[in-house]
Amino acid sequence: MSRLLTVVSNEEDWSPQSWRHRPAQQQPQYENHAALTQATDKLARLPPLVTSWEAQELKRALAEAQEGRRFLLHGGDCAESFVDCTSDIIVNRLKVLLQMSLVLAHGLKQPVIRVGRFAGQYAKPRSNDLEIRDGQSLPSFRGDIVNGPEFDEASRRIDPERLFDAYAHSALTLNFTRALVDSGFGDLRHPEHWKLDWIEHSPRAVEYRRVVGEIADSLRLMKTLGGQFGDGHVDAGFYTSHEALLLHYEEAFVRRVPYRRGWYNLSTHLPWIGMRTSALDGAHVEFFRGIANPIAVKVGPTTKPDDLLRLIDVLNPYEEPGRLTLITRMGKNNIADALPPLLRAVRHAGRRVLWVADPMHGNTESTGNGYKTRRFDNIRDELDLAFNIHAAEGTRLGGVHLELTGEDVTECLGGARDLAEADLARAYKTAVDPRLNYEQSMELSMLIVSAGRAAPSDIRSTVKSMHTMGGSL
Numbered sequence: 001m002s003r004l005l006t007v008v009s010n011e012e013d014w015s016p017q018s019w020r021h022r023p024a025q026q027q028p029q030y031e032n033h034a035a036l037t038q039a040t041d042k043l044a045r046l047p048p049l050v051t052s053w054e055a056q057e058l059k060r061a062l063a064e065a066q067e068g069r070r071f072l073l074h075g076g077d078c079a080e081s082f083v084d085c086t087s088d089i090i091v092n093r094l095k096v097l098l099q100m101s102l103v104l105a106h107g108l109k110q111p112v113i114r115v116g117r118f119a120g121q122y123a124k125p126r127s128n129d130l131e132i133r134d135g136q137s138l139p140s141f142r143g144d145i146v147n148g149p150e151f152d153e154a155s156r157r158i159d160p161e162r163l164f165d166a167y168a169h170s171a172l173t174l175n176f177t178r179a180l181v182d183s184g185f186g187d188l189r190h191p192e193h194w195k196l197d198w199i200e201h202s203p204r205a206v207e208y209r210r211v212v213g214e215i216a217d218s219l220r221l222m223k224t225l226g227g228q229f230g231d232g233h234v235d236a237g238f239y240t241s242h243e244a245l246l247l248h249y250e251e252a253f254v255r256r257v258p259y260r261r262g263w264y265n266l267s268t269h270l271p272w273i274g275m276r277t278s279a280l281d282g283a284h285v286e287f288f289r290g291i292a293n294p295i296a297v298k299v300g301p302t303t304k305p306d307d308l309l310r311l312i313d314v315l316n317p318y319e320e321p322g323r324l325t326l327i328t329r330m331g332k333n334n335i336a337d338a339l340p341p342l343l344r345a346v347r348h349a350g351r352r353v354l355w356v357a358d359p360m361h362g363n364t365e366s367t368g369n370g371y372k373t374r375r376f377d378n379i380r381d382e383l384d385l386a387f388n389i390h391a392a393e394g395t396r397l398g399g400v401h402l403e404l405t406g407e408d409v410t411e412c413l414g415g416a417r418d419l420a421e422a423d424l425a426r427a428y429k430t431a432v433d434p435r436l437n438y439e440q441s442m443e444l445s446m447l448i449v450s451a452g453r454a455a456p457s458d459i460r461s462t463v464k465s466m467h468t469m470g471g472s473l
Contacts, residue, residue, distance in 0.1 A: 014290035016254040016263060019247055024283035026125045026245055026276055028146045028158045029139075036248060039160040043252035048266030049119065049170055050240065052257040052292070058239045058269045059294040061113045063322030065398045066354045071110050071452075072325070072399025073101050074241060074270075074356065075441070076117025078433035079124045082144045085169045090176050092406025093118060094185065094238070096438050099212070100445040106215050107449025113239070117403070119173040120242035120268050122166045123249075124432050125276045131156075141431070144169075145246060149431050163249050170267075174240065181238055202439040203416045207446065241296075244271035247287055254291060262292040272296035272327065280310055289314055296325035298358065301338035305345035312351050325354040327401045328386070331362025332378045335385050343393040356399035357386040364433065367413075371424045373434045376414030380447050387451040400448060404436040415440040 030036045064070045075097060077084075093116065101112040122145035131140045131151070138156040141149045145166040148155030202208070244250045244265065253267035265271055271291070275298045277284040288295050295315060299308065308326075316324040326346075330338050346353060359382035363374050383400065390397040410427045411434035413419050428434075436444060 014263075014286075016251050016287075016290070018290070019251070019283040019287040022281060022283040022286045023279070024247060025279070026142075026274075027247065028142055029129070030158055030160055032160065036160040039163045040248050040252045043163060043167055043249070046167065048253055048255060049167070049174055050266050050269050052260050052264045052266065054239065055264060055266075055269050055293045056260075058113070058115070059320075059322040061322070062294050062325060062354055064111075065113060066321060066352055068396055068398070069110065070113050070398075071104060071108055072113045072115065072354065072356055073097065073104060073402075074115045074117065074327075074399060075100070075402040075404045076241075077121055077405060077430075078117075078403045078435060079143050079431050080118060080121045080169075080173075081431055082122075082165060082169050085172055087176065089407065090118075090173060091180065091185075092438070094177065094180060094406075096404060096406040096441050097238075099208075100441055102215055103208075103211055103442065103445040104449060106211055107446070108452055113399070114237065115239045115241045115270055116177075117241055119170040119177070119240045120166070122169070123243065123245040125243075125245060125274055143432075145249065163246070163252075166249070177238060202442075204439065204443055204446070208442055211446075239269040241270035241272060242268050243274050244268070244284070244288070245274065245277065247283055250287065260292070263290055265291045265293050268293075270294050270296060270325075272298065272325075274298050275300045275329070278311065280307065280314065285311065285314060294322055294325065296327050296356070298361075299326050299328045299342065301330045301334035301362065303338075303342060305341050308342055309345055309349055309351070312346070312349075312353065316351075316353075319352050321352060322354070324352075325356055325399075327356045327358045329358035329361040329401075330382065332359075332382045332385070334362060335382055335389065339386070339389050340393055343390065343395045347393065347395055354398045355390065355395060356401050357383055357397055358401040359383045359386070360401075360403045360433070360436075367421045367424065369421055369424070371411075371421070371428060371434075373421075373424060374412045376412055376419075376436075376440055376444075379412070379436075380444065383444075383448060384451050397452065402436060402441070402444070403433055404441040406438050409435060409437045411435050411437070412440060416443050 061070055062072065065072050076093065097114050097116060101114050105112045123143040126140040126142055128140055130137050133151055138151060138153065139147060139158055141147060141156065145162050147158050250265055250267055250271065254263050254265050256263060271293060272295065273284050273288055278297055279285065297311065297315065312324065328339060359379045360374060363378040363382060364372060366372055386397050407429065408427060409429050410419055410423045411430050413421065416439055
């Protein structure tokens with residue numbers, strides 16, 4: 001199939017400011033534009049949060065995932081909060097991602113790419129600009145980078161100084177995360193160091209300990225027999241990601257770097273576009289078109305095949321491996337009808353993308369007692385269907401995109417402990433969307449292995465995959 005659009009070089013017709021000439025959805029309505037300019041100018045002079053070489057390393061890893069040689073685990077909070085920038089929360093978030101990746105690598109027999117929705121996930125799209133309670137109308141809460149969650153005029157004021165606060169908290173989170181990984185927190189030979197106390201109460205604790213024990217024993221055996229890992233620890237790499245929603249903020253981090261061609265958005269390694277801002281002629285697509293990072297786009301049940309092909313042509317006109325990830329968020333009830341036509345269109349066009357499933361956002365509902373929640377069974381079922389549909393269409397599901405936390409929250413129904421509506425009030429802490437808690441996340445990782453495993457393999461293959469994962473990332 002021929003290209004649907006002809007796209008000229010980014011160097012010729014793109015700049016970090018060119019998005020300003022397109023319709024920009026989901027942008028806060030700042031009253032003081034001079035203060036906004038002052039804040040973004042200050043951000044543009046500060047050091048970046050990530051480096052271009054890290055973004056390129058991630059792009060190379062995602063290219064291998066496109067070819068079926070890696071699996072992407074993309075997970076974290078729906079919306080970070082400034083108050084949650086604490087050592088305990090950051091440690092627990094890393095623990096759950098590390099432990100999930102161990103289970104996935106062990107079961108799928110592949111290296112796992114770990115990308116955290118953190119160190120910048122401070123903005124959220126909203127359905128309405130205003131929220132009304134008891135006759136009072138105030139700006140909707142759009143995340144800590146914009147305003148506060150409390151329903152009062154002072155908190156809901158849209159404040160450009162919060163852009164700098166978001167930068168500071170992102171930098172603190174990244175600094176502590178890197179320090180943990182560099183100090184051996186991510187050493188694959190010692191998963192016992194990552195255990196959270198309350199996992200002992202989970203019905204799946206025995207199964208989880210068995211899997212992790214097998215991996216740890218095998219890695220230690222390889223060291224004893226062959227000295228494969230030397231005297232150092234085997235680290236698990238981490239990358240960051242967030243929805244690049246606030247374009248004034250993202251523009252401030254677009255930089256040229258020495259010895260590399262093009263522009264990089266150095267606010268995060270993997271920025272992504274949400275469904276509400278993915279219009280082909282919109283500001284977000286224009287902004288993403290010109291940055292050299294690996295990028296992702298959310299794709300929903302209303303997306304048309306021709307529109308998706310046009311979007312791919314704009315965002316990845318030169319078919320660069322690892323450049324573009326498509327995150328499908330269909331919902332359990334829609335995926336069987338909505339996903340196959342998209343897979344066929346992209347496959348027939350010969351376009352190279354990484355397909356990733358988001359089983360969270362299409363399965364959100366409200367309970368009778370007023371809580372926004374998701375049912376674990378629906379999340380699991382959508383993932384099962386995604387794997388089966390990809391297999392039937394001759395394509396490959398190369399990753400998952402999950403909203404989760406390392407905390408013992410009660411926000412999603414079901415799972416191993418069969419959380420009911422009455423349980424939600426016990427520890428419902430999210431500011432926006434419901435997240436899987438620690439044990440639900442671990443249970444889901446085991447179910448992903450069951451759904452995605454192509455063929456059994458012995459533990460030696462697992463060790464080889466884990467060695468590759470630790471050394472290459």
